[in-house]
Amino acid sequence: MRVIMFVVIGLAISACSAPDPQTAYDRRQAVMADLMPDPADRAGLDLVFPIYSRNDIKSFIVEYFPNQVSADTVVARLAKVCGARNQFIGADGQAFIDDAPEDTTIGRPDGTRMPGKKMVVDCGSPS
Numbered sequence: 001m002r003v004i005m006f007v008v009i010g011l012a013i014s015a016c017s018a019p020d021p022q023t024a025y026d027r028r029q030a031v032m033a034d035l036m037p038d039p040a041d042r043a044g045l046d047l048v049f050p051i052y053s054r055n056d057i058k059s060f061i062v063e064y065f066p067n068q069v070s071a072d073t074v075v076a077r078l079a080k081v082c083g084a085r086n087q088f089i090g091a092d093g094q095a096f097i098d099d100a101p102e103d104t105t106i107g108r109p110d111g112t113r114m115p116g117k118k119m120v121v122d123c124g125s126p127s
Helices: 002-016 021-035 071-085
Strands: 045-053 056-064 095-107 113-123
Touching: 021 045, 021 095, 056 071, 056 095, 071 095, 071 113
Parallel strands: none
Antiparallel strands: 045 056, 056 113, 095 113
């Protein structure tokens, strides 16, 4: 099951990538703005990629800057999205970290790379 999740994560991240770093950044920002209209909710985030199941958001692949936002704050922000967007899975505004944050490097629009974290956040409560 974990192997399948990592394949999905890899495909999802590659879908957000583009040859031009600015284009990739713009795409990521557009997806996040659709999910979280308030710019304050997007602060410190680089990528929030939703994974859908039956028209509901089941999980998110997240890349963020830990010097700007904590993992707990990211989860709280995504819990609001889970509660607002999901009808079938009964998330009730809850979310949890499914795969613990891992170190990564995040590409910036100017072509530089910065240290960050990536994780998978699921809607609902842990079972």
